[in-house]
Amino acid sequence: MTRRLYYDDSLLTEFDAVVTGCVRRGDIWLCALDRSAFYPTSGGQPYDTGTIICPDGRVCGVTDVECDGDGEVWHTISGEIAAGTPVRCAIDWDRRRDHMEQHGGEHLLAGAVWRHLQGTTIGLHLGKDDSTIDVAFPDGRTHLTEDEITLLEKQVNSWIRLDAPVKCYFAQPSQLPGIPLRKPPTVTENIRIVQYGDFEYCACGGTHPPRSGMIGQIKILSALPSKGKVRISFVCGERAENRLRAAFRVLKELSDKLSCHWGDTPEAVRTIQERNEELAREGVRKNEIIARYEIERACGNPVICGERQIALVMLPFDDKKFLARFASDEAGRREMVVFAALKPAEGVSFFCMCRPDGDPVDLRKMIAPLKAKGGGRPEMVQGTVPADEIRARLAEAFQGM
Numbered sequence: 579m580t581r582r583l584y585y586d587d588s589l590l591t592e593f594d595a596v597v598t599g600c601v602r603r604g605d606i607w608l609c610a611l612d613r614s615a616f617y618p619t620s621g622g623q624p625y626d627t628g629t630i631i632c633p634d635g636r637v638c639g640v641t642d643v644e645c646d647g648d649g650e651v652w653h654t655i656s657g658e659i660a661a662g663t664p665v666r667c668a669i670d671w672d673r674r675r676d677h678m679e680q681h682g683g684e685h686l687l688a689g690a691v692w693r694h695l696q697g698t699t700i701g702l703h704l705g706k707d708d709s710t711i712d713v714a715f716p717d718g719r720t721h722l723t724e725d726e727i728t729l730l731e732k733q734v735n736s737w738i739r740l741d742a743p744v745k746c747y748f749a750q751p752s753q754l755p756g757i758p759l760r761k762p763p764t765v766t767e768n769i770r771i772v773q774y775g776d777f778e779y780c781a782c783g784g785t786h787p788p789r790s791g792m793i794g795q796i797k798i799l800s801a802l803p804s805k806g807k808v809r810i811s812f813v814c815g816e817r818a819e820n821r822l823r824a825a826f827r828v829l830k831e832l833s834d835k836l837s838c839h840w841g842d843t844p845e846a847v848r849t850i851q852e853r854n855e856e857l858a859r860e861g862v863r864k865n866e867i868i869a870r871y872e873i874e875r876a877c878g879n880p881v882i883c884g885e886r887q888i889a890l891v892m893l894p895f896d897d898k899k900f901l902a903r904f905a906s907d908e909a910g911r912r913e914m915v916v917f918a919a920l921k922p923a924e925g926v927s928f929f930c931m932c933r934p935d936g937d938p939v940d941l942r943k944m945i946a947p948l949k950a951k952g953g954g955r956p957e958m959v960q961g962t963v964p965a966d967e968i969r970a971r972l973a974e975a976f977q978g979m
């Protein structure tokens with residue numbers, strides 16, 4: 579079984595080892611060492627990457643690390659290294675440090691959730707961008723308030739600022755009753771206790787910083803319902819620093835554009851939204867005035883189509899909702915067929931109606947020469963026609979216009 583060096587020293591990045599086995603799996607090789615500081619994926623924390631260097635200078639990149647049921651750690655490499663070869667190994671410190679920051683922050687967040695809200699953390703997922711924990715609460719709730727989120731964040735950050743020592747040690751089952759674990763261990767032997775100061779105790783086999791201050795900071799991103807529990811998303815350490823920098827950059831750009839202090843941005847956006855809504859309402863009022871003028875003009879100079887009179891209205895704006903309402907209302911009021919269309923750049927949308935209680939007429943036949951995309955009923959048709967063909971097609975449909 580591989581001796582795990584990270585149990586005793588999570589800051590160890592380079593070490594010597596001897597290859598104890600190397601097996602092929604398809605295009606890759608799995609290499610076992612007598613001792614290793616590489617962390618294998620487990621407990622929600624991803625594997626370490628790094629290099630294994632052979633005595634002849636050959637450098638093998640470690641692209642995955644996993645642990646088998648016997649506790650052997652297997653390092654994924656691209657070529658074979660013979661058993662018995664002494665090697666020099668190095669892990670990717672930036673990746674490991676990042677994982678320790680997220681993982682350590684998760685312990686403190688789970689501890690704060692337990693202490694203040696009596697929530698039990700079920701699982702950890704350490705993602706490429708954000709990390710999450712799922713928390714079950716005694717009352718079964720699936721939400722946290724903004725005040726509760728702030729409470730958790732402040733608690734974790736205060737524990738981080740304490741820069742408390744982090745102790746990791748193996749405990750006998752008989753010792754467990756004397757250790758205030760926030761939840762029972764999931765294993766029955768080789769129980770490794772991770773203790774942050776005197777405020778967070780949990781059984782865990784992961785890599786942890788030697789002091790809480792190394793976590794840097796936590797930023798809780800959200801707390802959302804997930805399968806009857808609360809999923810809390812968060813970032814720690816450098817990720818939190820980067821996230822806050824990016825968020826503040828966006829906020830600054832917005833406040834510069836709005837010419838206000840960043841703290842006044844929400845109010846400035848609300849003012850713009852209200853102004854936009856007022857402008858939209860004003861636009862509808864103006865469109866109605868224009869449409870009324872156009873329909874009066876069209877009724878005074880109708881297009882004759884056999885025994886029918888058609889009010890041909892071209893509306894100089896693009897509002898399909900308005901078009902449908904306008905044509906229906908006007909058709910109910912007028913003796914003639916109302917053919918109303920919008921005048922946009924590409925396709926002309928139209929709505930054609932006659933009085934429901936007027937002489938029966940099949941508008942579908944009347945507008946057939948338009949060759950429009952659309953359809954409808956005898957007393958109502960709608961569709962679209964390419965803008966550059968509307969005139970010719972209308973002339974054909976309503977001969978003599």
Ligand SMILES: [Zn+2]
Nearest residue numbers: 772782783784
């Ligand atoms: Zn842990």
